[in-house]
Amino acid sequence: MLDPKLIRDNPEKIREVLKARALDFPLDDFIKSDKERRELIIKTDELRKTKNQISIEIARKKKSNEDAAGLIGQMQSVSQELQRLEETQVKAEDTYKKLSLTLPNLIHESVPVGKDETANKEIKKWGNMPAFDFKILDHIDLTQNLGLVDLERAAKVSGARFYYLKSQLVRLNQALIQSALDFLSEKNYTPIQPPYMINRNSMEGAIIAEDFEDVIYKVEGEDLYLIGTSEHAIASMHGDEIIEGKSLPLRYAGVSPCFRKEAGAHGRDQKGIFRVHQFDKVEQFVFSRPEESWGEHERMLSLVEEFYQKIGIPYRIMLLSSGDTGKVSAKTYDLEAWMAGQNSYREVTSCSNCLEFQARRLKIRFRDRTDEQPQYLHTLNSTLVATTRTMVAILENFQTKDGHVSIPRVLQKYIGSSTI
RNA sequence: GCGGGGGUCGCCUAGCCUGGUAGGGCGUGGGAUUGCUAAUCCCAUGUCCGUAAGGACCCGUGGGUUCAAAUCCCACUCCCCGCGCCA
Numbered sequence A: 001m002l003d004p005k006l007i008r009d010n011p012e013k014i015r016e017v018l019k020a021r022a023l024d025f026p027l028d029d030f031i032k033s034d035k036e037r038r039e040l041i042i043k044t045d046e047l048r049k050t051k052n053q054i055s056i057e058i059a060r061k062k063k064s065n066e067d068a069a070g071l072i073g074q075m076q077s078v079s080q081e082l083q084r085l086e087e088t089q090v091k092a093e094d095t096y097k098k099l100s101l102t103l104p105n106l107i108h109e110s111v112p113v114g115k116d117e118t119a120n121k122e123i124k125k126w127g128n129m130p131a132f133d134f135k136i137l138d139h140i141d142l143t144q145n146l147g148l149v150d151l152e153r154a155a156k157v158s159g160a161r162f163y164y165l166k167s168q169l170v171r172l173n174q175a176l177i178q179s180a181l182d183f184l185s186e187k188n189y190t191p192i193q194p195p196y197m198i199n200r201n202s203m204e205g206a207i208i209a210e211d212f213e214d215v216i217y218k219v220e221g222e223d224l225y226l227i228g229t230s231e232h233a234i235a236s237m238h239g240d241e242i243i244e245g246k247s248l249p250l251r252y253a254g255v256s257p258c259f260r261k262e263a264g265a266h267g268r269d270q271k272g273i274f275r276v277h278q279f280d281k282v283e284q285f286v287f288s289r290p291e292e293s294w295g296e297h298e299r300m301l302s303l304v305e306e307f308y309q310k311i312g313i314p315y316r317i318m319l320l321s322s323g324d325t326g327k328v329s330a331k332t333y334d335l336e337a338w339m340a341g342q343n344s345y346r347e348v349t350s351c352s353n354c355l356e357f358q359a360r361r362l363k364i365r366f367r368d369r370t371d372e373q374p375q376y377l378h379t380l381n382s383t384l385v386a387t388t389r390t391m392v393a394i395l396e397n398f399q400t401k402d403g404h405v406s407i408p409r410v411l412q413k414y415i416g417s418s419t420i
Numbered sequence B: 001g002c003g004g005g006g007g008u009c010g011c012c013u014a015g016c017c018u019g020g021u022a023g024g025g026c027g028u029g030g031g032a033u034u035g036c037u038a039a040u041c042c043c044a045u046g047u048c049c050g051u052a053a054g055g056a057c058c059c060g061u062g063g064g065u066u067c068a069a070a071u072c073c074c075a076c077u078c079c080c081c082g083c084g085c086c087a
Helices: A006-011 A011-020 A029-061 A068-101 A138-146 A151-158 A168-184 A200-206 A211-216 A230-238 A290-311 A357-362 A387-397 A409-416
Strands: A121-126 A191-192 A222-227 A241-242 A250-259 A276-286 A315-321 A331-339 A346-353 A364-367 A378-386
Touching: A006 A011, A006 A029, A011 A029, A029 A068, A121 A290, A138 A387, A168 A191, A168 A250, A168 A276, A168 A290, A168 A378, A168 A387, A168 A409, A191 A230, A200 A230, A200 A357, A230 A250, A230 A276, A230 A357, A230 A378, A276 A290, A276 A387, A290 A315, A290 A331, A290 A346, A290 A378, A290 A409, A315 A346, A331 A387, A346 A387, A357 A364, A357 A378, A378 A387
Parallel strands: A191 A250, A241 A364
Antiparallel strands: A121 A315, A250 A276, A276 A378, A315 A331, A331 A346, A346 A378
């Protein structure tokens, strides 16, 4: 959600954002509904004022035993009129709210303008791609040969894009989670294991409406949705709160499974564990002062880099173009890990500054003194590690001639072994 | 799941029975007074509309009754206590 004043005073700026994002949005309708809504507020407020005045007068007359019948009759007609007016006002408010929830976030000036991922900008490369003197396998063959993933039975039990992890891959999964938590704890993040199901209101605070359809699973018969990432549950954690300024920034290390429909990804990455309905993730989530959020954003990215460097996975950092940036984010960096078996860089993490977009939707504010006007804070999120994709990178980059996989040194102590 | 108690302004609390402008304390900021400190007093401290003056809204949420609802009625929700069931 954007500042309504910004939209009112500066509609051209919003129009530019929509154009940069290559999005259709009925901005004129929205501005009109805002105007209608405000006009109705003025009218109903006025009527309420009259009502309050008469009410006070009735109370006074009753106290002094005077006849109030005339005033009561007056109140009846005012109340009726008000009720009628309120109905149209509620409708106007509804239209306005629905539209305001679908309007995307602003775009930062440093974001390259472009309609899709082809306009993304590579801003950094790290690491040397592994050289192999044998014919390498992709993670699908590797996991099949080594008995680390059972896709067939998962398909039988749950459907496509599910998997059973087995043996050492279960350990590798846990090792990644544990090492990521250790890593962020050292950086003074507070570990958070959130609820895996949250209600509609919380979900609406964190994402934009159409994402419900494409990514979010709904629990039948309950006001509950499976989180697509711990971000969804952590963003809403401080909803409706006014946070003490001195406790900012709040840095959380969220750990949770993530559930995603992956609708619209038909045919892409159909096999293996690269694109799946369920995976584990350790996430950075930060609540920050507005003036500090861009610094936090860079800091989060640097932590992601440090983590992948420690494991030893070559990567590149992409700055997403305006058209490829998610609707709640104003600027997003992706880390794309080198995956030898696919001979390409593939997205494994995503680091976004959402400015006050989520904070407004969820009413998360802060202030330094209790006599101050509370103001919206900024929220940021970044994957530290999404286990399935990182495991794909490890399997493919660290495979050995004998068909096994050597485990990156920093992870060995968590697994108790140096090879799979 | 059953029974009981509860949810009031950033925090604490009064008001609810008996309907008529939500009061007090704490904290925080500003001001007054004071030789300094302390104490005391005054003002400010939720949301929306409005350039402003001002006004409306706010008592967990949603309905209802009423001229009028924090207050009465209904439903839901969350928290606490007890019982039951359970990894």
